[in-house]
Amino acid sequence: MRKLLPVLLSLAAFMGGAAGGEMLRRPAAPVEAAAGAPEQGHDATAASPDTAKGGAEHAELPASAQDSPQADHAAPAGHGGTGAEGGTAGGHGASGDVPAIAWFEFPQQFLVPVLHDGRLDSTMILSLSLEMPGTARETVHAHEIKLRDALLRQLLIHANTGGFDGNFTSEAHLRKLRADLTAVAQGVIPGITAVLIGDIGRQER
Incomplete structure (x- = not known):
């Protein structure tokens, strides 16, 4: 009996450890699943790389480039007209003026x-x-x-x-x-x- 007692204690300890490990392993799965849920939700709601890149480029554009298309279209037209008028006036003054x-x-x-x-x-x-x-x-x-x-x-x-x-x-x-x-x-x-x-x-x- 004395010889079997250490063997029984070892076996009991082994069985207890195995049972404890099994009990610890079962709740770990929901925890991991719960921990993984936010990551999946985050991945699902995160924008695609192309979309994120486009957003970053839009954020980096100057304020004048983010104006309405009508303003962007009107600026070159006005600039071109002014330059043409200025060039015409300058040429006329250079060639048409009569010396005093x-x-x-x-x-x-x-x-x-x-x-x-x-x-x-x-x-x-x-x-x-x-x-x-x-x-x-x-x-x-x-x-x-x-x-x-x-x-x-x-x-x-x-x-x-x-x-x-x-x-x-x-x-x-x-x-x-x-x-x-x-x-x-x-x-x-x-x-x-x-x-x-x-x-x-x-x-x-």
Whole structure:
């Protein structure tokens, strides 16, 4: 009996342990199932990867890009119209504006003989230009020959009255010459404002 007692105790302990393990194993299944239920519910309600990705991209877009389609469509149209109007206005101003002041230079010099006692003493050589409003440029070009004739007549009068004698380059002499030439030019085209002397020289005989 003493020899069987340890064997019986071991067997009883083994049976008790097996029974306890079985009892512990049975409630574990519902616990695991219960623990797994929220995960299944979460998986069922979670958005798909593509949907989540799309949502993230939408959240990262700037506020202006999330506006209504009508606003997105109206912005490029307005921008394009403004640019076209701005370009048209700028081009018209660059090519259509008339300068306030313009100049015309006679392509050929004026040769004025200076006579003394009926003999050719020297020849005056002058380069003249006209100052005018920009709107009179075409008129001056159209009347170039008439203007040249009128100015040459006045230069001959100036030479025959002693205007090119002595110190003809003094300011007083040149001021009178400019004033006389301007008055003659304005008789042809009133819009001319001044006659400018570019070069003046005397060639002795």
